[in-house]
Amino acid sequence: MRKSIRIAALILALILCAGLFTGCAKGRKVGPYRVEKNDIRNTEIYPYIVRTPHATWYLAQADIDLLGEETFYRELGEVLTEQEADFADAIDALRDYLTGDIPCIDIWMDFAGRTGNGKSDYFGAYCIWDMDLIYVYHDFQHAREGLLHEYVHYLTHKCCTFKLKTDFWSECIAEYISQFVCYNRLSHSTLTEEDREMYRQYGLTDANGEPDKRKVYYAWAAQARAGELIGMPYLAVNQTGMTLTEAQVRNPEIGALTYFEACCFFEWLVERYGRDFVFSHMAIGPERFEEVFGKDFNTLFSEWTADNDAWCAENLKLPEGAGD
Numbered sequence: 363m364r365k366s367i368r369i370a371a372l373i374l375a376l377i378l379c380a381g382l383f384t385g386c387a388k389g390r391k392v393g394p395y396r397v398e399k400n401d402i403r404n405t406e407i408y409p410y411i412v413r414t415p416h417a418t419w420y421l422a423q424a425d426i427d428l429l430g431e432e433t434f435y436r437e438l439g440e441v442l443t444e445q446e447a448d449f450a451d452a453i454d455a456l457r458d459y460l461t462g463d464i465p466c467i468d469i470w471m472d473f474a475g476r477t478g479n480g481k482s483d484y485f486g487a488y489c490i491w492d493m494d495l496i497y498v499y500h501d502f503q504h505a506r507e508g509l510l511h512e513y514v515h516y517l518t519h520k521c522c523t524f525k526l527k528t529d530f531w532s533e534c535i536a537e538y539i540s541q542f543v544c545y546n547r548l549s550h551s552t553l554t555e556e557d558r559e560m561y562r563q564y565g566l567t568d569a570n571g572e573p574d575k576r577k578v579y580y581a582w583a584a585q586a587r588a589g590e591l592i593g594m595p596y597l598a599v600n601q602t603g604m605t606l607t608e609a610q611v612r613n614p615e616i617g618a619l620t621y622f623e624a625c626c627f628f629e630w631l632v633e634r635y636g637r638d639f640v641f642s643h644m645a646i647g648p649e650r651f652e653e654v655f656g657k658d659f660n661t662l663f664s665e666w667t668a669d670n671d672a673w674c675a676e677n678l679k680l681p682e683g684a685g686d
């Protein structure tokens with residue numbers, strides 16, 4: 363009898379030990395949230411999930427191994443806190459157009475390159491519109507840069523009353539809401555001290571001396587329009603990697619615009635025609651600009667360029683020593 367009790371105790375101890383080793387991440391606190399065992403889907407690749415009010419993150423074992431457990435969970439905790447606040451801001455910015463409650467989005471991690479989709483450096487995050495999910499690639503730094511933009515794609519394509527067609531409109535509103543309307547804590551936190559100093563020198567800061575994304579975009583867009591960035595590789599709004607050419611500067615093609623130009627031009631349209639009007643006409647091609655806005659795309663784009671140049675001439679500071 364005594365022997366069988368000892369054996370039972372030994373077996374119990376072994377079970378407890380095994381539990382400690384296999385379930386060590388489960389229940390762990392990450393930021394204000396907890397790691398749970400994934401028993402929803404793809405459980406072999408993603409053994410754990412973390413639920414926040416707006417997203418369910420699927421944690422890949424390969425990514426935890428890649429960064430090391432301590433670093434992985436520390437950085438994830440920081441991202442989750444900022445992500446929640448940023449996602450809430452984006453929902454608020456689009457509140458007048460939402461169809462109802464916003465279902466949680468799935469966020470799948472792929473830092474280790476498992477899916478092969480994150481090869482391009484352009485994508486730190488990628489939203490698949492018809493599947494209600496976002497992938498995050500490379501590392502937390504890249505993820506921070508793209509996450510809110512991708513979440514706005516999800517909101518605008520899946521949860522809003524307006525119709526959205528073409529990459530141009532889709533990228534315009536995603537960039538406008540995520541960079542201009544929302545503060546975007548995630549993206550701001552990627553700026554280095556060097557970036558901040560440069561923006562300060564050029565006067566591209568807000569009242570608190572923090573980089574002002576609007577002003578930064580105006581300055582980049584003006585440079586692109588002036589032909590100062592010819593030869594620069596960039597991702598165009600039509601999702602193609604391109605090199606800026608003289609022809610594109612002279613005769614801008616709507617799909618080949620840089621994100622800076624598209625976002626600033628979109629804001630200019632919103633200010634001139636009103637948010638409701640622009641948001642309810644985001645299913646038109648460039649051939650219908652004249653019918654909808656009273657002027658063709660090229661005329662409107664030239665007018666915006668002139669206004670943006672005037673703003674830059676008045677507000678951009680040249681750092682001391684520049685132009686000597």
Ligand SMILES: [Zn+2]
Pocket residue numbers: 511512515532533536
């Ligand atoms: Zn996008």
